[in-house]
Amino acid sequence: MTKCKDRVQKHLKSRIEDLETLFHLYQEGNEEGHPELGTFHEYGLCFDYVPAKTFTDQEEGFFRYQISYGGPQEEFRFITDNPNNSQPTIEFWLLDWFDGAKIELTGEEYNFMLEIWEFFQEIGSTESEFEKTL
Numbered sequence: 491m492t493k494c495k496d497r498v499q500k501h502l503k504s505r506i507e508d509l510e511t512l513f514h515l516y517q518e519g520n521e522e523g524h525p526e527l528g529t530f531h532e533y534g535l536c537f538d539y540v541p542a543k544t545f546t547d548q549e550e551g552f553f554r555y556q557i558s559y560g561g562p563q564e565e566f567r568f569i570t571d572n573p574n575n576s577q578p579t580i581e582f583w584l585l586d587w588f589d590g591a592k593i594e595l596t597g598e599e600y601n602f603m604l605e606i607w608e609f610f611q612e613i614g615s616t617e618s619e620f621e622k623t624l
Contacts, residue, residue: 493589493591494562494584494585494586494589494590494591495591497562497584497591498582498583498584498591498592498593499593501562501564501582501584502582502584502593502599505557505564505566505582506599506602506603508527508533509530509533509602509603509606510602511524511527512524512527512528512529512530512533513530513605513606513609515529515530516529516530516531533557534555534556534557535556535557535558535559536554536555536556537553537554537555537556537610537615537619538553538554538556538619538622539551539552539553539554539573539616539619539620539622539623540552540553540554541571541623542571550569550570550571551570551571552567552568552569552570552571553567553568553570553573553578553607553610553616553619553620554566554567554568555567555568555606555610561586561587562584562585562586563583563584563585563586564582564583564584564585565582565583565585566580566581566582566583566603566606567580567581567582567583567592568580568603568607569581571620573611573616573617573619573620574611574616574617577604578607579594580594580595580600580603580604580607581593581594581595582595
């Protein structure tokens with residue numbers, strides 16, 4: 491079986507392409523979405539806040555936009571314990587049965603996912619999810 495570190499870049503590229511397609515359709519007011527991908531609101535499994543120390547060796551809290559679960563699991567992590575942070579570190583994680591790899595986003599990928607973060611802030615999801623853990 492191929493290790494996550496060897497697959498993570500390919501998975502990131504694919505998820506970014508899907509999200510760009512769906513988010514732009516959403517912004518254009520297209521409620522039908524994409525024939526194969528569905529709509530932006532249907533794409534991710536959840537958006538939640540994971541407090542620091544939830545997992546072993548996890549020092550910082552983060553907001554998780556989970557795309558898939560199981561084998562493999564894919565998620566974007568917005569590393570911050572402040573729901574109003576305008577510039578969180580953003581990582582893409584690929585996790586698969588006792589293996590995992592991450593990429594810290596930069597450049598265009600970062601800028602695009604920052605738009606997604608800002609969307610979650612605008613609709614109140616960051617504040618709401620953070621408050622659930624207090």
